Amino acid sequence: MRAAYQYKLRPTKQQAENIDKWLSMLCAQYNYLLADRFNWYEQNRCSINACPLVCHLPELRDNPDYYSQKKTLPNLKKTHPHYGEIYSQVLQDIVKRVKVTFDRFLKGDSNGKRSGRPRFKSRDRYRTFTYPQMKDGCLQGNLISLPMLGKIKVVLHRAIPDGFKIKTASVTKKESSGYYLTLSLEDATVPTIKPDFNSESITGVDVGLKEFLTTADGETVSIPQHYRKAQKRLRVIQKRVSRRKKGSKRRQKTIKQLGKQHKKVADKRKDFHFKTANNLLKKYDVIAVEDLNVKGLSRSKLAKSVLDAGWSSFLSILTNKAEKAGLLVIPVKASGTSQDCSSCGVKVPKKLHERWHDCPNCGCSLDRDHNAAINIKNRAVGHSVLKAKSLLSSSRIVLEAYTVCEASV
Structure with a gap:
């Protein structure tokens, strides 16, 4: 079982300077290796027999893969001796x-989805480096020993669970709040939790902008609107930033204040998402949600409200926590959930401002979001996993009845 814990780091002034220096050098090396790959890609992307008649064919060279770029690091330390100050495994992690x-740009991920063209990073956007391997006992009390950085104080707000070993450690610099340490933990003795849920304990969840969510049972969670409540304060600080001279220390100080304010908003939203997900998973074993195109909705007139609600982040947290608890989250098709009647299935067209559902066919009358949540639940009931679960339970009942009958005979 793998888990990740993040802690606040309290480095000394010298250690903070070393971390900043490492990030600057690693950023330069990252950009150099990426440029090397792009150089090869631009020269060799077109086969020779497909080139135009008039063209310049550069000297072809081997593809700079992981191993060939890794072999360049010893020579880098000879030509640029200051790179010898960086721990070797941290430098190797840049190649990876x-x-x-x-690879994600050319081939795509495990699902075949390709990402966009990789960007070169500026120094203020390169914030993290990783130790791929950590020794046993590297964490002693509130001090962690990082190779070539020394022992750094850690704010251990929660203890590491017994039996878990530290596999990797990542140091991150956040301009608004300082330095953080992310530990990747592993315990091979803990088995992966297998899904074990009651298919009868199911609900549908409809997320919205009037209420954050409405369940199929009619329960609602009000929307907190963290960003809109903080807008007044954010506007004041943003004006200060715009009035400061670019490149001045006063402008940098004000930008840091703005970042802290945005972090407060993000932390409040994240805390709300986790608490809401926990409350849902305590009540239900199976939760059906809409498979929303949040990216498309964020380009509409409701963009600010959609991004403030953070639906995508909430659904991701809900899915991850359900998986760890052995429960189930089922995404269903979102189209028509608000328009179809949850009682008879007849389509009842409604505009966005119409918040009540009145069916002329069967007389069903209830809140629009409540009606949508029931439709989401009804669509999830036909899910293959739930069908298999119900068939398994019914076969057990038949088998038990057969056994009882056979015993009575």
Whole structure:
């Protein structure tokens, strides 16, 4: 079982300077390796027999893959001796990061989905480096020993569970709040939780902008609107930033204040999402949700409200927590959930401002979001996993009845 814990780091002034220096050098090396890959890609992307008649064919060279780029690191330390100050495995991890980024651009991920063209990173956007391996006992009390950085104080707001070993450690610099340590933990003795849920304990969830969500039982969770409540304060600080001279220390200080304010909003939203997901999973074993195109909705007139609600983040948290608890979250088709009647299935057209559902066919009358949540639940009932679960339970009942009858005979 794998888990990730994040802690606040309290480095000394010298350690903070070393971390910043490492990030600057690693950013330069990342951009260099990425440029090397792009150089090869631009020269060799077209086969020779497909070139135009008048063209310049450069000297072809081998593809700069993971291993060939890794072999360049010893020579890098000779030509640029200051790179010897960086721990070797941290430097090697940069090569791996470039490989993953470029492979996703050319080949796509495990699902075949390709990402966009990788970007070169500016120094203020390169914030993290990773130790791929950590020794046992590297964390002693509230001090963690990081190779070539020394022992750094950690704010251990929660203890590491017994039996878990630290596999990797990542150091991240956040301009608004300082330095953080992310530990990847593993315990091979803990088995993966297999889904074990009651298919009868199911509900549908309709997310919205009037209420954050409405369940099929009619329960609602009000929308907090964290960003809109913080807009007044954000507007004041943003004006200060725009009035400061570019490149000045006062402008940098004000940008840091703005980042802290945005972080407060993000933290409040994240806390709300986790608490809402926990409350749902305590009540239900199976939760049906809409398979929404949040990216498309964020380009509409309701963009600010949609992004403030954070539906995509909430659904991701809900799915992950359900998987860890052995429960189930089922995405269903979103089209027509608000228009169709949950009682008779007849389509009842409604505009966005019409918040009540009145069916002329069967007389069903209830809130629009409540009606949509029931439709989502009804669509999830036909899910193959739930069907298999119900068939399994029914076969057990038949088998038990047969056994009882056979015993009585």
